[in-house]
Amino acid sequence: MTSVIVCPACDLAHRVRRPAGAARFRCTRCRAELYRTHDVHGDVVLALCASAVVLLALGLAYPLIALRVEDTTRAATLTGAAVVLFQQGYGALAAVVLLTTVLLPLAQVAALAALLLAPRGGPAARGARWVAVLSAVRPWAMSEVFVLGVLVAAVKLAGVADVVPGISVYAYSAFMVIVTALGVLAPPDQLWRWLEHGR
Amino acid sequence: MTGARPKTGAQPATGRRLGVRLCLRCRAATRVPAAAAAAARLLCPRCHAPLHERRPGSRSVCAALLLTAAILYVPANLLPVMHTRTLFGEDDDTILSGVIALLHAGSWPLALLVFFASIVVPLLKLVSLGWLLLSTLGAPAPAAPRSRLYRMVEFVGRWSMLDVFAVTVLACLVQFRTLANVRVGTGALAFCAVVVLTMLAAQTFDERLLWDSDAAA
Numbered sequence: 502m503t504s505v506i507v508c509p510a511c512d513l514a515h516r517v518r519r520p521a522g523a524a525r526f527r528c529t530r531c532r533a534e535l536y537r538t539h540d541v542h543g544d545v546v547l548a549l550c551a552s553a554v555v556l557l558a559l560g561l562a563y564p565l566i567a568l569r570v571e572d573t574t575r576a577a578t579l580t581g582a583a584v585v586l587f588q589q590g591y592g593a594l595a596a597v598v599l600l601t602t603v604l605l606p607l608a609q610v611a612a613l614a615a616l617l618l619a620p621r622g623g624p625a626a627r628g629a630r631w632v633a634v635l636s637a638v639r640p641w642a643m644s645e646v647f648v649l650g651v652l653v654a655a656v657k658l659a660g661v662a663d664v665v666p667g668i669s670v671y672a673y674s675a676f677m678v679i680v681t682a683l684g685v686l687a688p689p690d691q692l693w694r695w696l697e698h699g700r
Numbered sequence: 701m702t703g704a705r706p707k708t709g710a711q712p713a714t715g716r717r718l719g720v721r722l723c724l725r726c727r728a729a730t731r732v733p734a735a736a737a738a739a740a741r742l743l744c745p746r747c748h749a750p751l752h753e754r755r756p757g758s759r760s761v762c763a764a765l766l767l768t769a770a771i772l773y774v775p776a777n778l779l780p781v782m783h784t785r786t787l788f789g790e791d792d793d794t795i796l797s798g799v800i801a802l803l804h805a806g807s808w809p810l811a812l813l814v815f816f817a818s819i820v821v822p823l824l825k826l827v828s829l830g831w832l833l834l835s836t837l838g839a840p841a842p843a844a845p846r847s848r849l850y851r852m853v854e855f856v857g858r859w860s861m862l863d864v865f866a867v868t869v870l871a872c873l874v875q876f877r878t879l880a881n882v883r884v885g886t887g888a889l890a891f892c893a894v895v896v897l898t899m900l901a902a903q904t905f906d907e908r909l910l911w912d913s914d915a916a917a
């Protein structure tokens with residue numbers, strides 16, 4: 502079956518034969534990725550979604566890092582950090598931090614799981630909703646930037662006090678890795694393939 | 701695949717020339733007959749999102765976001781992003797003094813990273829998006845290098861949040877009553893706004909505008 506694919510980046514039209522299996526091709530003019538699918542089973546992706554949720558729960562429940570000054574210890578959790586911002590009068594900043602580090606990465610995982618669990622061959626408009634959510638949310642999910650931000654904070658404090666890494670640093674870093682992998686495993690064409698043919 | 705590679709002098713076979721519109725939401729390509737092209741509202745047959753030839757208001761919305769970001773860039777760099785109070789006195793840190801502090805902490809790779817993410821990248825984004833926006837209004841110019849610049853700007857934009865996250869963690873961690881405590885400063889709010897606004901500006905900008913004004917070599 503041949504069809505027309507229009508490059509979203511430069512508007513060049515390509516006539517292509519849509520392959521049945523995994524494929525990837527780029528725009529001949531601007532090299533933007535036009536089409537990408539893979540053969541990773543949907544169940545594997547669902548399992549990754551489930552482990553991401555568990556890791557995020559651990560990441561929220563335990564402290565990221567703790568600081569020991571003389572005989573007092575103070576631990577920072579992700580939600581605690583947002584609360585402190587809010588208490589200091591920066592509600593907007595607290596909202597941005599919570600959205601970019603917790604809510605939107607979680608929305609990304611949830612939308613992907615919902616798409617994979619949706620009945621196959623349902624109305625296209627319903628499937629399109631999940632595809633749209635995933636592409637809108639992706640740029641705003643910043644788990645990997647946050648992990649680096651924690652590292653910067655730890656280095657700044659290491660000279661003046663004892664910095665102790667908490668369970669959450671490992672759990673959240675693992676969550677970040679899985680969310681990044683899910684991003685790679687969910688190109689729009691693959692999402693449509695799952696919607697049309699099931700996982 | 702048979703790419704419609706443009707020959708020298710020939711008009712490239714774009715969606716616009718062929719009357720095919722791309723849905724920005726679900727990426728379906730829809731043939732729009734010339735008679736229907738003028739209709740006020742066309743919907744994608746697959747997902748029912750509005751179909752436009754180019755993102756509507758791309759230039760003006762992007763320009764407005766950029767301008768706001770450029771204005772906020774000044775307080776973001778001049779105002780302190782955090783106040784530190786210890787037994788030895790009070791200290792205000794701006795973005796730049798934070799980088800210098802990191803350098804003194806002996807971690808130059810991290811200092812370099814924060815310097816790039818917080819100082820170079822926001823400035824680069826403001827200048828290059830502004831220039832790209834202007835380039836779509838002027839005489840045709842080669843689109844490939846402009847497109848590469850745009851993609852780089854879009855790719856690195858998110859890393860500017862690094863400092864906001866670091867300050868957040870510091871403010872939560874360093875709360876030892878009179879011994880030492882850290883408060884977030886107004887600069888962090890302005891800086892966060894600059895990052896969000898420039899990211900929105902990059903997303904609003906329709907990359908196809910660069911190729912519309914391509915001087916195909």
Ligand SMILES: [Zn+2]
Nearest residue numbers: 508511528531
């Ligand atoms: Zn292209």
